[in-house]
Amino acid sequence: MMKLSNITKSYGAGSLVVPVLRGVDLEIGDGEFVAIMGPSGSGKSTLMNIIGFLDKQSDGVYSLNGEDVKESNEKQLARLRNEHIGFVFQQFFLLPRLNAQKNVETPLIYSGVSKKERIERARALLQKVGLEDRMSHLPSELSGGQKQRVAIARALVNNPSVILADEPTGALDSKTGAQIMELLTGLNREGKTVIIVTHEEEIAAYTDRIIVLRDGMIVEDRKVTA
Amino acid sequence: MNIWEGFVVALSSIWNHKVRSILTMLGIIIGVSAVIIVVAIGDGARKQLADEMFNTDENAVPLYFEQMEMEENGEFIWVDPPAVSGDQLDQVKEVPGVKYVLGTNSGWGSMIHNEKNADMEMLGVDNQYFIAKDIKLLEGRRLNTRDNDSYSRVVMIDSLTRENMFKDDEEAVGAIIEIDNNPYKVVGVFETTLPPEFQQLDDFSNGQMLMPRTLISMMFGAPEIDTISVIADNPETLFDTGNAAADKLNELTATDGGMYIAQDMTEFVEEFDSFYLTITLFISSIAGISLLVGGIGVMNIMLVSVTERTREIGLRKALGATRGQILGQFLIESVTLTSLGGMIGIGFAALITAVAAMFLPFTPIINPIVVVIGILFSSFTGIVFGILPANKASKLSPIDALRYE
Ligand SMILES: Nc1ncnc2c1ncn2[C@@H]1O[C@H](COP(=O)(O)OP(=O)(O)OP(=O)(O)O)[C@@H](O)[C@H]1O
Ligand SMILES: [Mg+2]
Numbered sequence: 001m002m003k004l005s006n007i008t009k010s011y012g013a014g015s016l017v018v019p020v021l022r023g024v025d026l027e028i029g030d031g032e033f034v035a036i037m038g039p040s041g042s043g044k045s046t047l048m049n050i051i052g053f054l055d056k057q058s059d060g061v062y063s064l065n066g067e068d069v070k071e072s073n074e075k076q077l078a079r080l081r082n083e084h085i086g087f088v089f090q091q092f093f094l095l096p097r098l099n100a101q102k103n104v105e106t107p108l109i110y111s112g113v114s115k116k117e118r119i120e121r122a123r124a125l126l127q128k129v130g131l132e133d134r135m136s137h138l139p140s141e142l143s144g145g146q147k148q149r150v151a152i153a154r155a156l157v158n159n160p161s162v163i164l165a166d167e168p169t170g171a172l173d174s175k176t177g178a179q180i181m182e183l184l185t186g187l188n189r190e191g192k193t194v195i196i197v198t199h200e201e202e203i204a205a206y207t208d209r210i211i212v213l214r215d216g217m218i219v220e221d222r223k224v225t226a
Numbered sequence: 227m228n229i230w231e232g233f234v235v236a237l238s239s240i241w242n243h244k245v246r247s248i249l250t251m252l253g254i255i256i257g258v259s260a261v262i263i264v265v266a267i268g269d270g271a272r273k274q275l276a277d278e279m280f281n282t283d284e285n286a287v288p289l290y291f292e293q294m295e296m297e298e299n300g301e302f303i304w305v306d307p308p309a310v311s312g313d314q315l316d317q318v319k320e321v322p323g324v325k326y327v328l329g330t331n332s333g334w335g336s337m338i339h340n341e342k343n344a345d346m347e348m349l350g351v352d353n354q355y356f357i358a359k360d361i362k363l364l365e366g367r368r369l370n371t372r373d374n375d376s377y378s379r380v381v382m383i384d385s386l387t388r389e390n391m392f393k394d395d396e397e398a399v400g401a402i403i404e405i406d407n408n409p410y411k412v413v414g415v416f417e418t419t420l421p422p423e424f425q426q427l428d429d430f431s432n433g434q435m436l437m438p439r440t441l442i443s444m445m446f447g448a449p450e451i452d453t454i455s456v457i458a459d460n461p462e463t464l465f466d467t468g469n470a471a472a473d474k475l476n477e478l479t480a481t482d483g484g485m486y487i488a489q490d491m492t493e494f495v496e497e498f499d500s501f502y503l504t505i506t507l508f509i510s511s512i513a514g515i516s517l518l519v520g521g522i523g524v525m526n527i528m529l530v531s532v533t534e535r536t537r538e539i540g541l542r543k544a545l546g547a548t549r550g551q552i553l554g555q556f557l558i559e560s561v562t563l564t565s566l567g568g569m570i571g572i573g574f575a576a577l578i579t580a581v582a583a584m585f586l587p588f589t590p591i592i593n594p595i596v597v598v599i600g601i602l603f604s605s606f607t608g609i610v611f612g613i614l615p616a617n618k619a620s621k622l623s624p625i626d627a628l629r630y631e
Contacts, residue, residue: 054544055625075548081624082546093541093628097242109231110546154545 002051002162003027007060009046009216020046022216023060030161033188034195035204035224038213044197045166047213051195052085052164053077082110086155088165092147094139094154100126101135104154111158125153129183145176152183163187165196169203181206232555236562250527251567253520254607257513258571258600259578264509266579266590268502274588275498286328287468289454289475293484305483310451312352312374314478318456321474323467325459326358329451331442337435338404339391346387348405350439350450358457359419361436366399366414373413374438381410384418387433406445410437456488465490517603520567521611528560528615539619540627553620560612561605568604572597 009021020043028034036044049055050062053069062069064084072080081087094103104122113121126135129149139147148168155163165184169177177200185206188194196207204210205224212220240247291307315327331350336343355361356368364385373380383391383398392398401412418434443450454475458467468488475486532539539552547555579590 049625052544054628055623075550078543078546078548078551081544087544089628093537093544095538095541097238106542107545110542110548110551115231158546 001027001029001065003061003063004051005061005063007047007050007057007062009043009050009055009058020216021050021057024213024216024218026211026218026221028193028195030193031188031191032193032195032209033185033207034193034209034211035207036195036197036211036213037199037204038219040199042213043216044213048164048166048195048197051162052087053080054087078110082107083158084160084162086152086158086160086163088148088151088155088163088168090167090170092139092144092151092171094147094150096139099136099138100131100142100150100153103139103150104157107154107158121157122153125156126150128156129153143176144172145179148172148176148180149183152180152187156187160192162193162195165194167197167199169198169200174202177203229554229558232558233562235555236559237566239559240563240566246527247563247566250523251520251563251570253516253518253523254564254567254604255520255571255574257516257520258568258604259575260513260516261510262572262575262592262596262600263578263582263590264506265596266575266592267582267586268506269593270583270586270588270590272495272498272502273591276495286455286457287464287488287490289456289468289472289486290489291484292487294482305481307449307452307484307486308479308481309449310454310475310479312451314475315451315454317478318471318474321467321471323459323463324456324471326354326457327471328355328358328455328457329439329453330355331439331446331448331450331452333442333446333448335405335435335445337387337391339401340393340396342391344387344391344433346433346435348381348435348437348442350442351436352439355436361419362417364415364417366412368414369436369438374440377440377444378438379408379410379441380413380438381405382414382416382436383412384416384420384434386418386420387435388415390433454486517607521564521607524560524564524608525611525614527563528556528612529618531559532556532615532619535619536622536627536630539622540624540630543622543624544628549620552622553616556616556619557609557612560616561608564604564608564611565601568601571604572600 004024004026007021007024007026008019010017010019012018024047036047038044046055050057053072056070064080069077069080094100095106098106101119101122104125105118108118108121123132123135126132129152131146131149131153134142134146134150139150142150148171152163152168155165163184168184169180172180181203184194184196194207196203198204208224210220210222210224211218293305297303310329312329315329318324319327329352333348333350334345335348336345351369352374353368353370356363361368365388366382369380369382372378381403383403388398391403392401398412398415402409403412404410416436420434439450442448456468456471458464460467465488468490472486472488479486542552542555576592579592583589
């Protein structure tokens with residue numbers, strides 16, 4: 001369970017301070033499927049980055065399972081990212097010189113998993129996302145949808161409890177996007193907390209809860225009714 | 227990620243930037259190979275020197291005539307060593323501790339036999355030579371006092387010359403050979419004392435030839451004795467015995483143009499060592515500068531690499547890499563780069579010394595300690611010059627790195 005209380009974030013210093021998040025209160029329980037929406041520049045990615053320990057809030061309290069993460073040092077944050085969060089990005093961010101399998105293995109290298117187990121887990125997950133015949137392909141040899149599947153397999157490889165996907169379908173056509181959403185929906189059914197950022201209503205419709213940001217504040221937080 | 231995997235990753239990244247990596251490593255390659263080559267050549271030359279000086283006769287010390295600086299009417303004059311006679315040497319032999327005193331002279335001549343031709347050195351000796359040098363007689367007889375007294379036109383040839391110039395079934399003893407168009411009679415064959423590497427079997431090989439020293443003196447108009455060496459009873463006190471013998475000889479010859487001294491061979495080696503140390507230090511400092519420049523090149527390329535890979539670094543952090551792990555990755559990469567440079571430098575040095583061995587009169591010796599130091603030093607360069615870029619990489623904020631365009 002994650003709880004954000006009065007989270008603010010601003011960039012710059014002195015008179016050039018730009019407030020991006022202006023007091024966000026948010027609670028997301030384990031196993032929820034949430035979409036964050038809002039106009040461009042409203043602070044969606046900024047919020048995701050704070051949730052995923054990539055960035056620190058300027059003010060406010062972020063507690064994870066009842067523990068304030070503000071006190072965590074660099075190393076502990078790296079560990080939280082590694083074990084707790086699986087990231088999926090709009091631009092996929094695969095390592096271009098590594099094949100699909102090696103890309104999926106990468107987070108396990110940082111958690112010190114043995115080579116043998118790394119290979120096993122990477123292969124199992126690539127199979128799960130339907131890429132068993134693309135394991136040794138380089139990213140440049142994969143389609144956009146396939147790249148995003150590799151990215152999802154990579155996000156899952158350390159068995160995190162939360163998947164954060166910032167516009168995971170943003171670079172894909174609607175059919176491929178739908179396949180990715182099916183995959184994420186399946187993961188949510190298996191018990192993972194899945195949080196996505198999207199501009200598209202159709203994509204948001206896959207989730208159970210929609211949060212709308214505007215000018216760094218939550219202006220809407222509703223359940224999706226099927 | 228363990229270190230080994232880090233090396234594999236680093237190697238593939240170096241492989242992906244072949245040209246750039248080679249150029250970056252150049253300074254390291256040159257630095258490491260320069261030191262190894264210089265030390266190898268120096269060691270080889272030193273060994274050769276030591277071999278030549280000590281292997282011939284461990285308990286023999288030459289007596290050299292050292293000239294005084296003499297000036298006459300503002301000009302330096304060159305004083306010839308005084309003539310030394312066999313009788314005088316016999317007196318020197320009486321100095322306590324002296325076992326033998328060898329007086330020899332020499333000349334070069336062109337020997338012709340069976341239509342074969344060989345240029346060789348002719349050593350002029352007396353009968354003492356055979357006792358002192360333990361010359362092994364294979365055929366015929368040795369040169370004796372009578373040969374010297376009567377200026378006999380006789381020679382002894384070594385086994386190598388016999389093999390080269392005579393037919394297998396031909397009788398050597400008693401044969402008449404021609405040297406510089408004059409006939410000489412072979413009276414004996416002795417086993418060659420040339421080291422194996424000089425025993426090539428071809429028409430131009432230099433064999434050995436012994437003649438009465440009186441004969442050489444007559445042939446070349448040279449002194450009967452121009453090289454003197456003292457062999458001591460006790461090798462431990464060789465140098466002292468040599469000096470005592472030199473004093474006696476000075477007393478006997480009484481010249482004011484100079485004096486005989488016992489030449490301590492170890493002095494040569496010491497002199498060579500200090501010369502060689504100077505050269506080594508000089509080349510090492512150049513190599514050090516080369517390593518420094520190479521190291522700066524590595525730092526530069528690593529900084530470029532960090533910038534190029536900002537996105538990658540951000541991503542790796544997002545996937546859970548700690549600052550230390552990123553630091554380690556880049557450090558391993560720069561150490562791999564420089565160590566590889568060091569290893570290429572070693573290979574290059576091995577190649578150069580192998581080629582040099584073909585042209586030099588001695589064999590360069592690659593010192594394994596210098597090789598190890600070369601590897602350690604190049605790795606160390608990687609750490610020193612890799613730390614700044616690696617630290618820069620590790621300090622990137624993941625979010626800034628991911629946003630980097
Ligand atoms: N490092 C930064 N320095 C300064 N301003 C920043 C920085 N990062 C983000 N911002 C600003 O914060 C605001 C919110 O950015 P954010 O990326 O969170 O928006 P977003 O809602 O994800 O937009 P989009 O839908 O276009 O992705 C923007 O106005 C952006 O310019
Ligand atoms: Mg965004």
